[in-house]
Amino acid sequence: MKGIAVVIPAYNEAARVAEVALGAAQHAEFVIVVDDGSTDTTWEAVKGLSRPIYPLRHRINMGKGSALKTGCAAALRLGSEIIVMMDADGQHPPEYIPRLVRHMRENNLDFVFTERSHGDRMPFVRRAGNWAVNKAALHLFGLRTNDVWCGFRAFRLSCLPAVAWRARDYSGEVQMALSVAQKGIPYGTVPIPTIYETGAAKGVHILHGLKLLGQMAVWRITL
Amino acid sequence: MVGIQLIAIVVALAAVHLTHLYYKRLHFSKKELLFWGFLWLVFMFVAIFPRSVSPLTGYLGLARPMDLIMIIAFIVLFSLAFHNYVMARKHESALERLVREIALKDIDA
Structure with missing residues (x-):
């Protein structure tokens, strides 16, 4: 076991992905960037980066959940002990990676979520969507975090089989979070600042939120 | 006609x-x-020749040949929809596996 692997799924993030990967590389032994079939120059932006950055490429767009699966499989092959997931759009500050890992180790946890401060900087529709998903996660699964949807999280590789997700799209992250509560995995939360200068979440709108709530009801039975 | x-x-x-x-x-x-x-x-x-199916409609207790055709059409449509759904899921999974395996070759290299 050789420490921390950061997994960064990237889709059309040419402008920021290299900066995010280089920032993460200061705090981890491995940084795995999975270009999920981007149509811009994301791949060109990361393919030349040297170790500890490992650029991988999905030839076609498969979805964030699928890119995360590839990243975790790579982390497994590299033999890392802890996986940190973060977005490629600069929304998650890499300097918080040590804080997540420290919180996990000091409290003997297997999984650490992050919670964005839901202040005025988060768009109202997203805040409402987050609120609904968090409430559903609490009442259906007993998951106590106020940011189920946040993609910045850390966990021990040993608990990957228990939290493995099937969804290929963005809902994979939520499915993973719900498995944590469902399987009784010890978890904690770390607050992080909200960074929204980078723009709204790509392709996520109110219908996705409603679909996700429906999926959560199904997962309550099937997970 | x-x-x-x-x-x-x-x-x-x-x-x-x-x-x-x-x-x-x-x-x-x-x-x-x-x-x-x-x-x-x-x-x-x-x-x-819609009347050609009259013996069958009588046997099944249906009033008109058109009813039989409609029922068969629904059965065929639902079967095809189910078959297409299963095939699409199967192909999606196979495609995902393939795309991920190709991507992971870079880590092994």
């Missing part, structure tokens, strides 16, 4: 033509050619 019968015959003839075309382009095997060709010919026959 009523309009709906004419439309059914035109659709069936077009389908027979396409079935033959797909066979010639090697998209269909001989078995598929025979299966779909037979199916569309039966469809055409029933469209021209």
Whole structure:
């Protein structure tokens, strides 16, 4: 076991992905960037980066959940002990990676979520969507975090089989979070600042939120 | 002959033509050619002679031949929808596996 692997799924993030990967590389032994079939120059932006950055490429767009699966499989092959997931759009500050890992180790946890401060900087529709998903996660699964949807999280590789997700799209992250509560995995939360200068979440709108709530009801039975 | 019968015959003839075309382009095997060709010919026959299915409608307790055709059409449509769904899921999974395996080759290199 050789420490921390950061997994960064990237889709059309040419402008920021290299900066995010280089920032993460200061705090981890491995940084795995999975270009999920981007149509811009994301791949060109990361393919030349040297170790500890490992650029991988999905030839076609498969979805964030699928890119995360590839990243975790790579982390497994590299033999890392802890996986940190973060977005490629600069929304998650890499300097918080040590804080997540420290919180996990000091409290003997297997999984650490992050919670964005839901202040005025988060768009109202997203805040409402987050609120609904968090409430559903609490009442259906007993998951106590106020940011189920946040993609910045850390966990021990040993608990990957228990939290493995099937969804290929963005809902994979939520499915993973719900498995944590469902399987009784010890978890904690770390607050992080909200960074929204980078723009709204790509392709996520109110219908996705409603679909996700429906999926959560199904997962309550099937997970 | 009523309009709906004419439309059914035109659709069936077009389908027979396409079935033959797909066979010639090697998209269909001989078995598929025979299966779909037979199916569309039966469809055409029933469209021209709807009374030919009267013994069957009587046996099943249906009032009109059209009821039988509609029921069969629904069964076929639902079966095809289910089959297509299963195949699409299967292909999606296979595609995902393939895309991920190709991506992971870079880590092994």
